[in-house]
Amino acid sequence: MAMGGTRPRRLPRNVIFETPGSVSLPELEQRLQELWTKEGTFDASLARRRGRPRFNLYEAPPTANGSPATHHVAARAVKDLFWRYKTMAGWYAPRRAGWDTHGLPIELAVEREMGITARSQIEDFGIEAFNRRCRELVDQSIAAWKSFSDRMGYWLDYRDRFLTCSPWYMESVWWAVRRLFDQGDVYRAFRLEPYCPRCATTLSSHELELGGERRRPIARARLLISLKNDPSVRLLTSIRELWMLPAEAAIGVDAQATYLKVRWRGQVVVLLPDAVRLLDGPVEPVARLSGADLVHLEYLPPFPEPSADRRFLTVAVRQPGETGFVHLAPAHDQEAFDVCREQGIELRRALDSNGRFGPDSGDLAGRFVHGVNELVVAELKRQHSLHSVLAERKASPICWRCETPTIRLG
Template sequence: MTSPQYRQVPAQVDLPALEHAVLDFWREQKIFTKSLEQSEGRPEWVFYEGPPTANGMPGAHHIEARVFKDVFPRFRTMQGYHVGRKAGWDCHGLPVELAVEKELGFNGKKDIEAYGIAEFNAKCRESVTRHTDAFAELTTRMGYWVDLDDAYRTMDPEYVESVWWSLKEIFNKGLLVQDHRVAPWCPRCGTGLSDHELAQGYETVVDPSVFVRFPLTSGPLAGEAALLIWTTTPWTLISNTAVGAHPDVTYAVATNGEEKLVVAQALVEKALGEGWEPTGQTFTGREMERWTYERPFAFLDFPAEAHYVVNADYVTTEDGTGLVHQSPAFGADDLLVCKAYGLPVVNPVRPDGTFEEDLPLVGGVFFKKADEALTEDLKDRGLLFRHVPYEHSYPHCWRCHTALLYYAQPSWYIRTTAVKERLLEENEKTN
């Protein structure tokens, strides 16, 4: 039995041919345009495409996103809405810059400045629309209805203005604030990374794990014992500012008959190894607060009193020595603790990841490459207790695979937490 409305389906169906027939029909009859004309005057359901970056060829992942972008407008149209659908192109940001840098054989900001910022921007502008044709073809072929002829571009002045306008509104509401925070920083790209980006770039590396003596200069053990600290980033010892001890942890003095070292009681055996015995003398972290010590490298000027024991609740006795070297410019926990004591934030590493030129031993050296010379120097001065290679996962830039710095940088933040409840309320209204 055949119905007059439907053509008979042959036993062997050529699906691509079928799709082309439908697409041809849509194109010839201008079905998308007609569907918009037909629904003119009905309640609006607005759709602006979250724009793809067209400086690369479209891939399978674009198809998935575009299916979703198509399904909802179609569904709303069927529910009786007028759904204008505006396509867009994302023209800004590091993906674009990075692709152009690669093309020009550049290696960071300096190369861009030498080439000329205006010239570089022109190249970027040219690059962002390079593959819009391929995107248009994919869009049409997969049957995604969107107005590509009147697309918005994030590099158009009108769009940029609207972003500045939003930022100004946020500023007027007092939600735009500048703050120093330790955040992951890529010294090659010259930019901070979000937590989300950070999660994408962990790589297993071998770093030096060093145990270092910090001779005490005040308190009951002054001149006769040293604090022992553990770190896998010897390059941060240059900016050592304090030593963190947990106020409630008991620290023990131990000796090998020749010298005395202070570590957490629970870690005497693990940290010091054979031949070391507790002397019986113990102190709580609270009792040790403000004991001063001799810093490992005296290269930097500190604008305020520093280099003493501070109390820090985050210190554990799980590994290391229970005494934690503090370098507030390079650790979020360190920064919090040191801020509470009014300690200065001293940072000898420049944004490109190299040490300031005038420093002994490491001037101009990339931070990750400074470990060896510093460890060697500690050894020569009798401050190195132990040095072993340590395999661990360390965050690297997902874009360029450079080892990241945890770096205190002044940055602008939007205080979204201040309007969190309101945001959640508004979300409740959305389905």
Template sequence: MKYESYNPAEIEPEMLKFWEEHKIVEKLRERNKNGEKFYFLKGPPYTSGRIHLGHAWNMALKDMVLRYKRMKGFKVWDRMGYDMHGLPTEQKVMKKFELKNKEDIEKFGIKKFTEECGKFCVEMMGYMNTDFKRIGATLDFTDPYQPITQSFMESEWWLIKTAYEKGRLYQGLRTMHWDAATQTSVAKHELDYKSVTDTSIFVKFQLVEKPNTYFIIWTTTPWTIPLNLAVMVNPELDYVDVDADGETWIVAKSLVESVMKKAEIDQHKILREFKGEEMEGWTYHHPLNLKQYLPDDLQQNPKLYAVLLSKEYVDDSAGTGLVHCAPGCGPEDYEVGHKNGIPPFNCVNEGGFFENFGSLTGLKAKTDDKKFITEIEKSSALIAKQPYTHDYPYGERSKEPVIFRTTKQWFFRVEDLREKMLAANEEIMWNPVTAKNAYRSWLEHLRDNSITKQRYWGTAVPIWTCKETDEHIVVGSVKELEKLSGQKVA
């Protein structure tokens, strides 16, 4: 092949044809068939469209290693693979059929919808195989692993059953990131953070025993105030009673001037100083008077609308030194609430809307922050509001802001393995070292991993629950399911 000038559009098809006709890749494999073995399994890209520059760059870097190993005489075992389940595929199919939400999918037909998802994945895999070959990748594209195959999904069942047998599978109620746009829980690695400016608010909670005395709290999430169940203070911090225009406000001593300035209080006077531990158990009235909408058992909880102590999650770096606690709206709040016997409460549905909550019914969490602020202002509990710029999580796929929501999920228990994994990480030769540090940081913040999603296109969770006894059966294979059900699984 001779060319007068370099013309990629002309050279590429000729070169690919030459490779195919002369079985170049096959000859490379045959030449090293007795060499030392090197194994490579391709990390799977989503079959949600044609490849983009990121795919090409990733493949080029990895293929470079494989080429080097073959040049060194290694017998390289390599296999291509794809990620096919999940939201990326669902969103493409939803767009194709103009489906807006889960309700539309159910009207369309779940079986029909998943069939369309499968067709889309296989079609895109064919395009992506071709695209990767076009950029010169030398991987084995003859049998890429596919999560939609029965053998692959059955291996996932085996993993879940094994975790169950080892005591590492459990179902729990957790306050988790929730993407209202896609109506499902999302893990930390499925989030993108953006710098946004929200309206933060300062709110006063009136004490029960001292009607003219108020706890002052600060929050950047106004929509969570209706779901407030407690107030957290640091037992070791210094707090003060402050005379603010005739009312007594309780704030951290170090934050008095800051709070008074934001509340535009010109004259104030510190009345007394005390430690946070003194406030444990003090009770207050919720500013929106929503107690009647809480579950009966929660209404009877002795620690409802009371002060809880927390050294871990309360400081005087910002705000007021008192933290409003909504166990159904945040992991730290959940943890403190659980420790004190306060169950998480969250009346927000899958779409992010408040349900059965008086005048707030129908308002959308986060989106309707201004309306929530208006309700607080009507109750005369709002003392200040100001813009606040911070990093906020967005759904990786939906590109919409996420919220926290209490939901029941299945988890793999891994937090007790943190120290063991950190030690193992030190034994790995990382290059560059920044990757090692990043992975160490991820391990240090490791939490039990949720394995369930509230969607349609994915591996079915092989767990059957008795509605009467709440007992579970975890199935590890198709053969086991057929034996238990007495039916042939198609």
């Protein structure tokens, strides 16, 4: 039954439609679009149903960072089915156009266009000029999307469109955040997040899945670290990745374990009994030590903080690694973060937002996080603190935008 209770007109069975021998689909498409525009078909379909039950379908706004592609046809065709069906069923189904015009997708598109590979190049070009080019790309992309949507018969109301970069839109988001804050649902805290040092942004768990993983070379290491009050006594320690050393805040030790003090190559070394096999050559046992007696000892870190009056101590952990002592870098490792937070140890960050080491990192200052292992090894050798380096390949998440290996950053 059609709207208004009238029965739709049926065509006689003997009516035969004649079609031309050849049809130009692009011409037919253009004539139909011109007819819809001339007669205001979309507006009329809404006006005739205004006041009827409303059907809302909130479209996830596409990102205005380029032209649409073939796969967008399928997605929009499916969404259009719901709008058209509800309209034909008598519902009032408005369709509001909108675009996501914020964030890295647009910035990265402009960077590729301009050949920019580092934030410093954006600053040299001028942030205001760069933002202006981003807005120009948004306008170009919206024009391409409108043409694309019109050609596939995907009706949208562009007069009441929304852009996430509009002041009123941003203010509405901040209004919502303020409401949450006033209700006590927003608070400030530190946590570790997946981070892309190239894009200088965190990634959600969903974004990590988008990027997938890639095997990359990493370097674990064993070190010989001296105690501050008695530098002749050295701890055989381990570090998950060499680049984390400048961010270490403590060394973990198992307070429940029994340790050995041995004499090896003219120096005294403390380690777990099972780790003695890691020392090549003659080893002379000196004494057994309780792990509890090794907690809260001050040691000399390979990368101290020249500008800070900070004490580096051993702390109790449940998993001290194969040697019995593990370097804790809470700004980059979740287990270390949890331990240091429980024990009130201050977070130490060696990297800036661009993934480069800060001025207190010695020869690493200004270097990008991926690619400093050789410099770290050279510094440890200079200090006679390197026991061994273990090179291996590890599957690591990569950024879905730029394919840079991600890190954890607190």
